Amino acid sequence: MIINYDKYRRFYADLIPVRHKRKDLTKIDVRLNKGYRDAIRDIDDMDRTLGSFVLAEKDYTDLVQEAHAVNAHWSTKIEGNRMSLREVEESSRMMMRSEGIVRATDPGNQQEILNHLYSYYVPGLFRLPWDTSTVSAVHRYLLTGTGEDCVPGRIRTDGEEVHVVAGDQEVFIGCPSVHVMTELSDLMEWLRDSPLESIVAAVVFFHEFESIHPFLEGNGRTGRSIFHILMQELGYGNFNLCKIDDKLLGDGDVYYNLLRYTDKTGDYSPLVEFFIDCIQSAYGEAVREFGEKDVLKGLDLNSRQLAIRAKERKEWFTMQEASSWADGIGDQSVRNRLNALADMGVLEKQGKTRSMTFRFNDPFRRIRESLGDVLPESD
Numbered sequence: 001m002i003i004n005y006d007k008y009r010r011f012y013a014d015l016i017p018v019r020h021k022r023k024d025l026t027k028i029d030v031r032l033n034k035g036y037r038d039a040i041r042d043i044d045d046m047d048r049t050l051g052s053f054v055l056a057e058k059d060y061t062d063l064v065q066e067a068h069a070v071n072a073h074w075s076t077k078i079e080g081n082r083m084s085l086r087e088v089e090e091s092s093r094m095m096m097r098s099e100g101i102v103r104a105t106d107p108g109n110q111q112e113i114l115n116h117l118y119s120y121y122v123p124g125l126f127r128l129p130w131d132t133s134t135v136s137a138v139h140r141y142l143l144t145g146t147g148e149d150c151v152p153g154r155i156r157t158d159g160e161e162v163h164v165v166a167g168d169q170e171v172f173i174g175c176p177s178v179h180v181m182t183e184l185s186d187l188m189e190w191l192r193d194s195p196l197e198s199i200v201a202a203v204v205f206f207h208e209f210e211s212i213h214p215f216l217e218g219n220g221r222t223g224r225s226i227f228h229i230l231m232q233e234l235g236y237g238n239f240n241l242c243k244i245d246d247k248l249l250g251d252g253d254v255y256y257n258l259l260r261y262t263d264k265t266g267d268y269s270p271l272v273e274f275f276i277d278c279i280q281s282a283y284g285e286a287v288r289e290f291g292e293k294d295v296l297k298g299l300d301l302n303s304r305q306l307a308i309r310a311k312e313r314k315e316w317f318t319m320q321e322a323s324s325w326a327d328g329i330g331d332q333s334v335r336n337r338l339n340a341l342a343d344m345g346v347l348e349k350q351g352k353t354r355s356m357t358f359r360f361n362d363p364f365r366r367i368r369e370s371l372g373d374v375l376p377e378s379d
Helices: 034-052 057-075 085-098 109-119 132-143 176-192 198-214 219-233 252-265 270-290 301-313 321-322 331-343 365-371
Strands: 165-167 170-173 347-350 357-360
Touching: 034 085, 034 270, 057 085, 057 109, 057 219, 057 270, 085 109, 085 132, 109 132, 109 219, 132 176, 132 219, 176 198, 198 219, 198 252, 198 270, 301 321, 301 331, 301 357, 321 331, 321 357, 331 347, 331 357
Parallel strands: none
Antiparallel strands: 165 170, 347 357
C-alpha cells in the first residue's frame, strides 16, 4: 500500500504560528468511516498473523534489525541527525556483535542512534499505567549522551517556553511552561480511562504530547518513540516489527501540517486517518516480508506444533515436556524434530542426550539481558 500524501495536503493551518490549545480530552470526537473501521480490523488481524510466524535465527535477526534501523533513521533524520540509513544499519549490527552495551566515543549523532536502537529492547521500563515520570524516562533514555542543549528527562518549568521555528519562520508555540506539568498529568489520566479504540487513543495521545511539547529539545523523537511503546502496550505486540516512521515522515510537510491543523481546528479525524494509512501499510509490508521467511509452512504438523509451543514457552524445556505437545508420535520422533528445529536456527539447545534441553531462539535475548531494567545516568 502506497501512502497517498496528496490526500492530506488540504489540511493545514492557514495562519501561523499555531499556539497550543488546552483541550477537554473527554469530549474528543473522532469520526471514522466504514473504510477506516475496516482498516483497523485489518491491522488487528495482521498483528496476530505477524505474531504467528516462526523464522530461522538469521532471517528474523535481519528483518528486525532492518525495521529498527529504518525507524530510528527516519525519526532522527527529520530532526537533523546526519547518519545515513546504511550507517544506522551498521550501528545495529555492531550492537549484535558486542558482548556489552555499545557507547559512542563522542556525544552526538551515533549515540542518539544507539539510544534509539537500544530503546526497542528495554523490558519492563514503560509498562502502563503511565505518569509524567514515564515520558521523562523515555526522553532521558533517548537523549543521554547526545550533546543536546537540555537536561535529559527534565520537563520544562516556569519561564522555559518553546517556540518552534521552520527556516526563518515561527510555526508553533508549545504549552506555557506554567501549565506543562498539569496538562501532561491530565493526559496520562485520560489515557488510563480513554473510551477510544486503541489506535485512535494512541494517535490522540501522540498529538497531545507533541502539542504540549514538554521538553526544551527532543519532543518529536520522544513522542514517536512513545507512540511505538504505546501501540505495543495497547495490544499491538508486533508493532516493533513494522517500518512505520518512513511512512509517517515520508512527506514532512504533510506530517507537520496535520499536527498544526489538528491543534488549530480540534479536528482529529484527518490525523487519525493518516496514521491508520501508515500503520496499515507498515503491517502489510511486514506480513509480506516475515511471511516469505516463515519456516512453519514447510514443516509437518507436529514440527509446527513444537515450534509454536516453544515460542510461547520462551524458556528452557525438556524433551519429555515437548512430547506432551505432539500428537501420535514417540519420544525419538519428538527428539528428531527438536534437533531439526535447532539445526534450522529456530531452537537452541544445551546439554547431552537425556539431559538435553531446548529453548526458542531469541537472537536479541542477550541484548535485553545486558540492558536489564536500568535507565542510563543523565548527562
